[in-house]
Amino acid sequence: MAQVGMERFQGQDLVRIGTGDNYLLLAPAHGGRLVRWVHRGQDILYWPDDADWSRVAKVRGGNPLLFPFIGRHFVDGEPGKWRDADGVVRELPQHGFARDMAFEVSDFSESAVSMTLTSSEATQAGYPFAFVFTATYRLVPEGLEVELEVRNTGSAPLPWYAGHHFYFALPHTQRSATRLSLPPADRVRQTPDGGLTGAEPGERTYRLDDARLQDTFHILRGPGTLRLQMPAREIDFVLNVPGRAPWHAITTWSEREDSDFYCVEPWLGLPNAIGHGEGLRWLAPGKAESAVCRLVI
DSSP, rough: OOOOOEEETTTTTEEEHHHHHHHEETTTTTTTTEEEETTEEEOOOOOOTTOOOSSSOOOOOBBBBBOOOOOOOOEEEETTEEETTTSEEEEOOOHHHHHSSOOOOEEOOOOOOEEEEEEEEHTTSSSOOEEEEEEEEETTTEEEEEEEEEEEEESSSSEEEEEOOOEEOOOOOGGGOEEESSSSSEEOOOTTOOOOOOOEEEEEOTTOOOOOGEEEEEEEOSOOOOEOOOOOOEEEEEEOOOOOOOOEEEEEEEEEEEHHHHHEEEEEOOOTTHHHHHOOOOEEOOOOOEEEEEEEO
């Protein structure tokens, strides 16, 4: 393991990169979770004061890493399952298994850290593929960049569609004063059996208290700026990085009307894509593919 800087937080030893009032705190042993992102002394992400570290995958906060698949999957209407190319039905938890597993720090510097999850006996039953999944966080002068890379170390094509689950700190009383601007996109939701509703043209700008945003997938249909304009700050999402996998959709969600966070989540595919194909990616043996998300404040 690379030598890393550590900080004690909520009774846990977390990895810290950055200096002064610009830094990240990450928990490799808990799904590679980004716990805090402090920019110019301000917390950009929400993290609860009473977080249950015995069940970090269930904590609402930070940025969970979603891999190998995102969202809920169904087989014949039964959740938590997917059917592989040979017709074998396999179990897989919501948002995949990465957020429940320990990552290793594979590279580290003052401004960047890479964390790696490698296939093992623990991953084979639900996802019978050989892989190396690496998440790299980089502090950049204007904000944060995250790269997700998958390497297929096996002999069979590997299906995948990963994603982020950013919990942005936002008092619920400020939702009506917050705007989300999107590139051209269609609104879609998941049906109770794992299918998709019919696509309807999306708006270019929404208020965050708009009910049409709740648990909604915005399938990106063209170039444009994704911007979250909050009273305290403005965040631009740079998603179209040349030579990298394109982001397929943005998901918008919050737990309750009085939750002091709001999630804007770049996803490489849609839930249950292994069944309906919307955003499903296949990676050839011996190949690697990555996607970059840059958040500019």
